[in-house]
Amino acid sequence: MDFPTHLRIQNLSVSYGDHLALKDVSLDVPDKKITVIIGPSGCGKTTLLKSLNRLLDSVDGVKIRGNIFVDDEDIYDPRVEVTHIRKKMGLLSQKPQVLPMSVFDNIAYGPKIHGTSDRKKLSRIVERELRAAGLWDEVKDRLHEPASQLSVGQQQRLCLARGLAVEPEIILGDEPTSALDPQSSRIVEQRLIELKSDYTVIVVTHILRQGRRIADYLAFLYLGELVEHGPAEEVFAHPKDPRTRAYLTGEIS
Amino acid sequence: MTLNKRKTEERIFKFLMMASTVIVTGSLLVIIGTIVVKSLPALRLTMLTQTPKGGYYLGKEGGILNAIVGSLYLASGATLLAVLVSLPIVLYLNLYTKKASALATFTRFSLDVLWGIPSIVYGAFGFIVMMTLGLRASLLAGIFIVGLLELPIMARAMDEVIRLIPQALIDASYSLGATKLETALKVIVKQSLPGILTAVLIAFGRGIGDAASVIFTAGFTDSIPTSLLQPAATLPLAIFYQLGSPLLEVQQRAYASAAILTLIILAISLISRVLIKKFTRHTIR
Amino acid sequence: MRHLKDLIARRAMFLLTAVPGFLVLSMLFGLLQKSRAILALKSFSGLLFGSGWHPLKGEFGFLPFLMGTLWVTLVAMVLAVPISLLTAVYLSEYAPKFIREFTKPVIDLLAGIPSVVYGVWGVLMIVPFVGKVLAPLFGVYSSGYSVLSGGIVLAIMVFPTIIHVALEVFSSVSHELRETSLSLGATKWETVKYVVLRKGLQGIIAAVVLGLSRAFGETMAVLMVVGNVAKIPKSVFDPAYPLPALIANNYGEMMSVPLYDSALMLAALVLLLVVLVFNLGARFVLMKAERRAE
Structure with missing residues (x-):
C-alpha cells in the first residue's frame, strides 16, 4: 500500500445466525484521512463499523472471523483489553446519544472513567473540548443542565466532543448526520474535515453527496461485500466495478 | 480508578x-x-377422591375433594364472569374508542388501580355487598368477588395482546364491509386468541389460588356444594385451616393439599405455554 | 339487521366499560360508608395512632397493626429490592440467551404460586430457620413466627413484580446509548451503573413502589408466618400483626362485637387508600418516564 495505515481489516466475515452480513472484507484504512464507506442500507456498513471497536461482541448469535489490526495489535485477540480498544475509537451514532447527565458530565464521562478525578483537570478538559467543538459559547451557561435539553444539532456536536475527550486515534461515524437538519449537518461535516489533521476518520453514509463532500478515500460495500475501494476522486470519477457504477448513477439504492 | x-x-x-x-x-x-x-406422607389417592371424614380441622381421614371441587366451581364461575365482563371492555376500548379518549384513559387507569388492590380488600368489599343484599357466604358470593378480582388481571392481559393487532388488519376488515362487531369477533378475537386464552388461564390461576377474598365470601364446608347459594370449600382455605390444626396428621394433610394446589397452578401454566406455541403458528405476525 | 346487532353490542359494551371505574368508586364508597359508624365516635388520628386494641372494651387502636405492616414490608423490601434489581440487571445485560429463556418462566411461576402455598412453605422452612438458626445466632429467643419470617416470605413474593417492571424499564433504554458508553471505553458494569440505571431511575423507583404496594397488601402468606401478636414489634425477631392479617383473622368475631366490623372495614379502607396512592404514584412516574423515553 502506498499510504501509511494503522488500521487494517483482513478477511473479515461476520454472520448473525444464518445471515452472512460481511463477506471476507479486507481494507487498509489510510491515516489522517476521511474514509467514507458508502452503500445501500442493509449492506453491512454499520456492521463493519461496529466490528472495529468490538461493539458486535454483545450481539446474540454473532460470529466474527478474520482479523482487525490496530497498531499491529489484533483487536480480536482474547488477551486484548476491550475497553482499551474502544477508547482508541470514538463513535458517533446515527442519532445523537447524550448520556442521561449534564452537559459537563457528558464530556467528563470518558476521562473520569479512565481515571481523571481532579475536578479542575476535568473542567479544563470540558472547556477545551467544547471550545474545539465550537459549542462553548452556546452552552457555557448551561454546563450543569441535562444534556438532553440541547438542540439535536448541539447534541451531536456534544457527542463528537465527548468522544474526543478520551483522546482516541480513530473516529467512527455511523451516518452521523442522518438525524440532523441541513445546517447542523454542515457543521458536523466541517468538524470532521477539521479533525482529519489529527485523527483517522471513518464515516459510514448512504448519502452520496455527503461522500463527495468529505471523502478522501472511498469504499463501496454491497450486500456484505467490499466491491471497490480507492482514493475518492478516482472511484467517483472512474468506478471500475459495474455495481459501483450502478450505485453512483443511482440505479441501485 | x-x-x-x-x-x-x-x-x-x-x-x-x-x-x-x-x-x-x-x-x-x-x-x-x-x-x-x-x-408425601399424606399424599394418597383418597385425598383427591373423598370429602373430609371427621371435620376438616380434626379429621385425619378422607380427602379434600370438597375443596378441590369447590375451588374448581368457584374459579370456573369467576373466570367465566370475568371473561364476560373483560372481553367486551377490552374490545370496546380498542375498537370503539380512540386511544387517548377520556373514557379509554379513565378505564385503563381504573383497571390499573383495581389490579393493585389487595385481595383482602376485595374480600372486605364483598362482605359489605353481601351484608347490604342480605346474602350469606355462598358459592355465588365467592364467584362474584373472585370474578371481580380476576377482572383487572384478565382485562389488562387481554388489552396488551389486542393492542398489538396491526391497524391495517382492522382496516382491511372494515373495507370488506364488516361492521365493528363482526370485526371484533371474527378478526380481533380470532387473531389474538392465544393471548386471550393465556389471559384467561392466568386469571383462573389467580382465582383458584386466592384465599383472602374468599374467607368472607365463599365460607367453608365439608361437603360439596349442590347449589350456588350454599357455601363452598376452597383449596387455599382448606390448606390454611388444616395447617392451623393442632394435630400433626392434619397439618401433613395441609402440605398435601398445598402440593395439589401447586400442581394445579403448574399445570395451568404449562397448558398456557403449550397453547401459545400451538396457536401462534396460525396468527399473522 | 347486522347493523342493529352492532348497535346493541356497542351499547352493551359501553355499559360494561363503565364497570372498572364504577367498581373502584363503589369500593371506596362502600368501605367509607361502613367505617362511618366508628369514625362518628372516635377521631381518625386517634384510631390510627392509638396503641390499645381491646374490641370488647370498645378500644380500637391501629398503631400495632400499622407498625406490624410497616416492619414486615420494610424487611421485605430491604431483602427484595437489591436481589430483584441485581437479577434484572443480570438478565437484561449479562445473561446468555439460554439462561434468560430458562429464568423467564421460573419468574412467571414464582408470580403464579398462591400465597397460601408461600405461607405453608414459610411455616415449613423459614419459621424454623429463623427460630432455630438465626435467632440463636444473634443471641435472642424467637419462636420463628416473626417480622423476619414474614419479611423473607414476602420478599420472595415480590421478586417477580420488581423484576418484571425493572426488565421492562431496562429494555426501554436504547441499545445505542449503551454502545455510546461502551465505545468511550467504559466497562459493561460502568455502563450499567452510570447510564442504564440512571436513565431508568424513575422506572426503577416505580418498580420498587409497585413491589412495595404488593407487599403492603399481601395477606395470607404473611399471616401464616408472622405470629399475629398485637404489639408493636421491637426487633425483627418479634412477632407482628399486620393490618391485612387483622382483617382476615377476625371476620368470625366481628359480627358479635359492636363497632368491630366498622373498625375492620376502616382498616380495609386504610389499606385501600395506601395501596391506591402507591400505585397511582408508580403509574404516574412510569408514564412520565415513558414519555421522556419517546
Whole structure:
C-alpha cells in the first residue's frame, strides 16, 4: 500500500445466525484521512463499523472471523483489553446519544472513567473540548443542565466532543448526520474535515453527496461485500466495478 | 480508578448478580421441592377422591375433594364472569374508542388501580355487598368477588395482546364491509386468541389460588356444594385451616393439599405455554 | 339487521366499560360508608395512632397493626429490592440467551404460586430457620413466627413484580446509548451503573413502589408466618400483626362485637387508600418516564 495505515481489516466475515452480513472484507484504512464507506442500507456498513471497536461482541448469535489490526495489535485477540480498544475509537451514532447527565458530565464521562478525578483537570478538559467543538459559547451557561435539553444539532456536536475527550486515534461515524437538519449537518461535516489533521476518520453514509463532500478515500460495500475501494476522486470519477457504477448513477439504492 | 480496580468491581457485582439470580430461581425450586417432599406422607389417592371424614380441622381421614371441587366451581364461575365482563371492555376500548379518549384513559387507569388492590380488600368489599343484599357466604358470593378480582388481571392481559393487532388488519376488515362487531369477533378475537386464552388461564390461576377474598365470601364446608347459594370449600382455605390444626396428621394433610394446589397452578401454566406455541403458528405476525 | 346487532353490542359494551371505574368508586364508597359508624365516635388520628386494641372494651387502636405492616414490608423490601434489581440487571445485560429463556418462566411461576402455598412453605422452612438458626445466632429467643419470617416470605413474593417492571424499564433504554458508553471505553458494569440505571431511575423507583404496594397488601402468606401478636414489634425477631392479617383473622368475631366490623372495614379502607396512592404514584412516574423515553 502506498499510504501509511494503522488500521487494517483482513478477511473479515461476520454472520448473525444464518445471515452472512460481511463477506471476507479486507481494507487498509489510510491515516489522517476521511474514509467514507458508502452503500445501500442493509449492506453491512454499520456492521463493519461496529466490528472495529468490538461493539458486535454483545450481539446474540454473532460470529466474527478474520482479523482487525490496530497498531499491529489484533483487536480480536482474547488477551486484548476491550475497553482499551474502544477508547482508541470514538463513535458517533446515527442519532445523537447524550448520556442521561449534564452537559459537563457528558464530556467528563470518558476521562473520569479512565481515571481523571481532579475536578479542575476535568473542567479544563470540558472547556477545551467544547471550545474545539465550537459549542462553548452556546452552552457555557448551561454546563450543569441535562444534556438532553440541547438542540439535536448541539447534541451531536456534544457527542463528537465527548468522544474526543478520551483522546482516541480513530473516529467512527455511523451516518452521523442522518438525524440532523441541513445546517447542523454542515457543521458536523466541517468538524470532521477539521479533525482529519489529527485523527483517522471513518464515516459510514448512504448519502452520496455527503461522500463527495468529505471523502478522501472511498469504499463501496454491497450486500456484505467490499466491491471497490480507492482514493475518492478516482472511484467517483472512474468506478471500475459495474455495481459501483450502478450505485453512483443511482440505479441501485 | 485503575483498570484493574474497575475490572474487580465489575467482577464483584457480576458475582452478586448471578447469586441473586440463583436465589430468585432457586426459591421456586426450593418451595416446590419442600412442599412436595413434606406432602408425601399424606399424599394418597383418597385425598383427591373423598370429602373430609371427621371435620376438616380434626379429621385425619378422607380427602379434600370438597375443596378441590369447590375451588374448581368457584374459579370456573369467576373466570367465566370475568371473561364476560373483560372481553367486551377490552374490545370496546380498542375498537370503539380512540386511544387517548377520556373514557379509554379513565378505564385503563381504573383497571390499573383495581389490579393493585389487595385481595383482602376485595374480600372486605364483598362482605359489605353481601351484608347490604342480605346474602350469606355462598358459592355465588365467592364467584362474584373472585370474578371481580380476576377482572383487572384478565382485562389488562387481554388489552396488551389486542393492542398489538396491526391497524391495517382492522382496516382491511372494515373495507370488506364488516361492521365493528363482526370485526371484533371474527378478526380481533380470532387473531389474538392465544393471548386471550393465556389471559384467561392466568386469571383462573389467580382465582383458584386466592384465599383472602374468599374467607368472607365463599365460607367453608365439608361437603360439596349442590347449589350456588350454599357455601363452598376452597383449596387455599382448606390448606390454611388444616395447617392451623393442632394435630400433626392434619397439618401433613395441609402440605398435601398445598402440593395439589401447586400442581394445579403448574399445570395451568404449562397448558398456557403449550397453547401459545400451538396457536401462534396460525396468527399473522 | 347486522347493523342493529352492532348497535346493541356497542351499547352493551359501553355499559360494561363503565364497570372498572364504577367498581373502584363503589369500593371506596362502600368501605367509607361502613367505617362511618366508628369514625362518628372516635377521631381518625386517634384510631390510627392509638396503641390499645381491646374490641370488647370498645378500644380500637391501629398503631400495632400499622407498625406490624410497616416492619414486615420494610424487611421485605430491604431483602427484595437489591436481589430483584441485581437479577434484572443480570438478565437484561449479562445473561446468555439460554439462561434468560430458562429464568423467564421460573419468574412467571414464582408470580403464579398462591400465597397460601408461600405461607405453608414459610411455616415449613423459614419459621424454623429463623427460630432455630438465626435467632440463636444473634443471641435472642424467637419462636420463628416473626417480622423476619414474614419479611423473607414476602420478599420472595415480590421478586417477580420488581423484576418484571425493572426488565421492562431496562429494555426501554436504547441499545445505542449503551454502545455510546461502551465505545468511550467504559466497562459493561460502568455502563450499567452510570447510564442504564440512571436513565431508568424513575422506572426503577416505580418498580420498587409497585413491589412495595404488593407487599403492603399481601395477606395470607404473611399471616401464616408472622405470629399475629398485637404489639408493636421491637426487633425483627418479634412477632407482628399486620393490618391485612387483622382483617382476615377476625371476620368470625366481628359480627358479635359492636363497632368491630366498622373498625375492620376502616382498616380495609386504610389499606385501600395506601395501596391506591402507591400505585397511582408508580403509574404516574412510569408514564412520565415513558414519555421522556419517546
